[in-house]
Amino acid sequence: LLQKFRLRFKTEGIVTLPGFLRPHIVNSAVNDINSKLDKVFHMDGTHNVFLDNGDQNFAQNHIRNRQLATKVGALAYDFMDPEGGLVNLYQNDLFREFLREVMELGELYPLADPIGACTINVFKKDTMHAWHFDEST
Numbered sequence: 001l002l003q004k005f006r007l008r009f010k011t012e013g014i015v016t017l018p019g020f021l022r023p024h025i026v027n028s029a030v031n032d033i034n035s036k037l038d039k040v041f042h043m044d045g046t047h048n049v050f051l052d053n054g055d056q057n058f059a060q061n062h063i064r065n066r067q068l069a070t071k072v073g074a075l076a077y078d079f080m081d082p083e084g085g086l087v088n089l090y091q092n093d094l095f096r097e098f099l100r101e102v103m104e105l106g107e108l109y110p111l112a113d114p115i116g117a118c119t120i121n122v123f124k125k126d127t128m129h130a131w132h133f134d135e136s137t
Contacts, residue, residue, distance in 0.1 A: 005102045015102060025085035032081045033120055040073035040122050049132050068130030073122035076115045090118040 005015045021029075046067035048054050054065035080087050089095055091110065100108040111117040121129060 002098075002101055006104065009102055021085065021089075029084060029086045032084050032086075033075055033122065036075055036079050037073075037122065039079045040075050042071075042073045044071045046070065047130065047132060049130075051132055051135050068132070069128065070130045071127045072129045073124070073127070075120040075122055077113070077117040077119055078115050080118065080120070086120070087118065 009015050046069055048065055048067060049063065056065075058064045077087075096108055096110065123129075
């Protein structure tokens with residue numbers, strides 16, 4: 001199974017695990033998030049695909065510099081239920097080891113940021129997050 005996931009990650013750049021989270025965990029997470037919508041931080045702006053200031057060696061309308069719209073909400077990690085399924089999964093050493101093995105990384109660490117460690121994007125009608133390279137390292 002691990003080899004199958006590694007191959008899919010290498011060839012497709014993504015691995016999905018349908019049914020991995022049990023329905024009661026999903027429902028609990030959704031209910032927790034929905035109960036905290038008043039804590040969501042809303043962003044409405046533009047960025048390029050690299051989430052940086054662009055490169056003046058290219059034209060302003062070049063994809064390297066093109067500004068893309070993003071309008072999304074984010075629920076910070078410190079507002080999430082510390083006993084909830086998503087936080088438990090994020091903190092789970094066995095799951096992290098599984099991810100490390102799939103991606104064939106030497107090490108994989110949880111983000112120590114108490115606010116940004118495991119944020120949830122909240123999308124409502126007329127919101128979107130433009131394509132970008134993630135800035136996580």
